[in-house]
Amino acid sequence: MTQATQSPQKGIQLTESALQQVKLLREKQGKDLCLRVGVRQGGCSGMSYTMDFQDPSQIQPQDEVFDYDGFQIVCDPKSLLYLYGLLLDYSDAMIGGGFQFTNPNANQTCGCGKSFGV
Secondary structure (H helix, E strand, O other), X not given: OOOEOOOXXXXXXXXXXXXXXXXXXXXXXXXXXXXXXXXXXXXXXXXXXXEEEEOHHHOOOOOEEEEEOOEEEEEOHHHHHHHOOEXXXXXXXXXXXXXXXXXXXXXXXXXXXXXXXX
C-alpha cells in the first residue's frame, strides 16, 4: 500500500496511485467529472462499496466533498457514516490488482475486498 496523498483529517483518503488511476479513468470519459463513493446493502458481508463518476452539477447540498488537487470525491452523509476514514488504494498487480478499500469501520470484510460488515 502506498501513502495517502492527504492528511488523515479527510473523511475519505486516496493514495497517490488511486488518485492517478481515477484521474486517468476520468480523462477517458472526456468530461470534468467527480467520483461519488458510497455504500449499498448487499455483497458477501452485508454492505458493498460503490464508486461511479458523475457530473459535478449532481452534487447535493448535504454531500461531503473532498478535494484532491482539483479532483473531487463526493459522499452522501449516510454512506460517510460507514466510510469515514476509508483509504482508497490502487494496484496494477496481475493478481489482486484494482481498487482496494481499507475501512477502519469494518469489523469483517469479504475475501474479494469489495464488501464489508459493521
